[in-house]
Amino acid sequence: xxxxxxxxxxxxxQKNVDLAVAQAVELLGGIENYVKKDxxxxxxxxxxxxxSPDDAVTTHPSVVEAVxxxxxxxxxxxxxxxxxxxxxxxxxxxxxxxxxxxxxxxxRTGTLLNYDTGEITEKIPDGKIIKQVTLMKAIRDCxxxxxLPKLKTHGMMVYTGAVKNLFGFIPGMVKAGYHLNMxxxxxxxxxxxxxxxxxxxxxxxMDAVVGMEGNGPSAGKPRKVGLIIASPSAFALDTIAISxxxxxxxxxxxxxxxxxxxxxxxxxxxxxxxxxxxxAVEDFxxxxxxxxxxxxxxxxxxxxxxxxxxxxxPQFNYNSCKxxxxxxxxxxxxxxxxxxxxxxxxxxxxxxxxxxxxxxxxRAVEIRQxxxxxxxxxx
Numbered sequence: 001x002x003x004x005x006x007x008x009x010x011x012x013x014q015k016n017v018d019l020a021v022a023q024a025v026e027l028l029g030g031i032e033n034y035v036k037k038d039x040x041x042x043x044x045x046x047x048x049x050x051x052s053p054d055d056a057v058t059t060h061p062s063v064v065e066a067v068x069x070x071x072x073x074x075x076x077x078x079x080x081x082x083x084x085x086x087x088x089x090x091x092x093x094x095x096x097x098x099x100x101x102x103x104x105x106x107x108r109t110g111t112l113l114n115y116d117t118g119e120i121t122e123k124i125p126d127g128k129i130i131k132q133v134t135l136m137k138a139i140r141d142c143x144x145x146x147x148l149p150k151l152k153t154h155g156m157m158v159y160t161g162a163v164k165n166l167f168g169f170i171p172g173m174v175k176a177g178y179h180l181n182m183x184x185x186x187x188x189x190x191x192x193x194x195x196x197x198x199x200x201x202x203x204x205x206m207d208a209v210v211g212m213e214g215n216g217p218s219a220g221k222p223r224k225v226g227l228i229i230a231s232p233s234a235f236a237l238d239t240i241a242i243s244x245x246x247x248x249x250x251x252x253x254x255x256x257x258x259x260x261x262x263x264x265x266x267x268x269x270x271x272x273x274x275x276x277x278x279x280a281v282e283d284f285x286x287x288x289x290x291x292x293x294x295x296x297x298x299x300x301x302x303x304x305x306x307x308x309x310x311x312x313x314p315q316f317n318y319n320s321c322k323x324x325x326x327x328x329x330x331x332x333x334x335x336x337x338x339x340x341x342x343x344x345x346x347x348x349x350x351x352x353x354x355x356x357x358x359x360x361x362x363r364a365v366e367i368r369q370x371x372x373x374x375x376x377x378x379x
Contacts, residue, residue, distance in 0.1 A: 002236035002264065003028055006244075006274040007228045009209050012053075012062040017228075021066035021205060024230040027272045034202040034232070037075035039143035042114070043067060044201070046150045046165050047082040048218055049359055050099040056212045056222035059148045061101030063207040063228070067148060068109045076144075080106065081114030083136055085359045086330060088172025090115045114138045119171050127194035129187055130178075135169050135199075145201040147234065151208040151225060151241055153216030153287050155312075155354035155367045156185065159252045160217050161241050162204040162234035163196045170195075176332035176355070183333075183351035189253040193261070196234050204237050205230045208244070213285040219363040225281055227274075235264030243276045245284035287367060312367050314356050318342050320364035327356035327365065 005027035009020035025031050035041055045064055051057040064080060071078040084096050097103045097113050106113050118137035124130055139145060149165035157164060170178065182188040208227040214220035225244065231237040235258045242252050249255045249266070258264050323341035335349035336356060343356070357365040 001268050001270045002231065002233040003270050003272055004229065004231040004233075004236050004240045005272045006240070006276070006279060007230075008226055008274060008279065009228050010226050012060055012209055014062050014065065017060075017062040017209070018066045018069065020228045021063065021230075022070060024205065024228045024273065025070060025203070028203070028230060028232065031070045031074045034146070035071055035074045035076045035144055039076045040141065041071050041076050041078050041144045041146055042139050042142040043071070043078050043080045044139075044145060044147045044165060044168065045080060045082050045100075045102065046148065046160075046168065047084045047096050047100050047102070049085050049361065050096050051218070052099065053101045054222070055218075056150070056152070056210050056220075057218045058100045059150050059207050060209065061105045063205070063209070064102065064148060065105045065109060067146060067205055068105060068111045071146070072109065072111070077112070079112045079114050079138070079142060081136070081138060082168045083171045083175075084168070085175070085355070086172065086326075088117050088119075088136075088174075090117060093117075116141070117171065119174070122198070124194055124198045127198070129182070129190040130194050133195060133198065134171065134174050136171050139169060139199075145199060147201040147204040149204060149206050151206055151211035151229075151245070153213055153220055153285070155216065155287055155357050156352060157189070157253055158287060159238070159242055159245075159247060159255075162206060162231075162237040163192050163254050163258070165204075166196050166199050166201065166234070167192055169199060173330075176330065179351065179353040179355065180332040183353065185253050186257065189257040192254050193235075193258055193263070201234060203230065203232055204234045206237060206241060208241065211245070213245075215287065215357070215366060218358050219360065219365065221285070223281070223284065225279075227279055233264060236269045237264075239264040239266055239269060240271060240276060244279055245281050245286070247284075247286060251286075312352060313347055313350065314345055314354060315366045315368045316343055316345075317364045317366065320362050322362050322364070324361065326359055326361060330355050330359050 045059040116138040154160040206229040
């Protein structure tokens with residue numbers, strides 16, 4: 001059976017986080033089960049964009065530092081890294097590492113930050129959707145990968161966690177190509193699963209001390225969850241994490257798709273430490289896109305007729321918008337343009353990937369779901 005450990009952690013005080021992370025990993029057999037002495041370990045953090053740790057957008061530095069210490073204690077060398085949204089460049093990495101607190105972690109612990117922006121293409125012969133993938137070269141210079149996702153809601157995927165975190169191994173603007181070529185949520189979910197099965201992280205440790213609800217993954221509201229959740233299986237971790245925030249597997253595309261392949265099935269998971277029932281969070285605000293994510297249940301001829309009236313859409317708050325153009329330059333299908341220094345969207349071109357909302361530095365993009373969709377897919 002897959003094992004998932006749940007440990008309470010009420011705040012980001014370093015001593016408390018160190019203890020919780022160590023306990024979560026110990027419940028799974030100890031760090032030595034996942035990290036070998038004298039090895040190099042890539043710590044894949046979630047660094048979507050340049051945010052303060054208090055924004056609850058990125059993996060908190062206290063959690064990263066706790067994992068760094070465990071890896072170092074095992075006699076291995078940790079390397080912190082990610083490929084955030086936008087161009088994969090050393091200049092952008094330096095600014096994001098600084099803003100998110102990763103540079104401070106490196107200074108305090110003497111660990112390394114990844115600045116290698118090289119790329120490598122690998123075959124995925126068993127992939128159901130993708131047969132090859134472009135990845136950050138740096139991860140192949142390491143002996144093991146530990147994924148450090150953040151518990152957050154997500155406009156396109158409903159929830160983002162351990163499986164979705166691995167999409168960050170695809171460098172920079174290359175990600176946009178996957179969004180453009182896989183606009184269907186069902187297909188994109190399979191891409192994430194293919195990628196996760198190919199990368200095979202040794203361990204996933206989720207920062208669920210303070211998660212994000214509402215308009216995630218970057219413009220939502222911080223919400224205290226008070227947990228560290230860990231597992232050798234990214235699929236099992238996600239199944240348990242969504243249970244904590246009150247979601248069912250068939251409401252989250254990646255989990256539903258993985259379960260259909262026999263991955264992360266709840267009946268095959270042993271939860272160690274706290275029980276889900278004891279730590280469940282009530283009334284967690286999840287985006288109203290569950291129905292859209294599961295619209296493959298609707299016959300295609302009906303879906304084609306309803307698409308214009310059912311699909312969620314980006315809406316711009318021009319009072320908050322600064323006209324920086326980040327949304328336009330990062331729109332995979334080129335559905336956005338600037339008019340009078342403000343973005344406008346062509347909904348006929350929009351693929352609803354919501355990269356505009358994810359990467360907006362001013363939280364000026366909201367996701368709106370038409371009334372008919374809210375009515376059709378109400379819980």
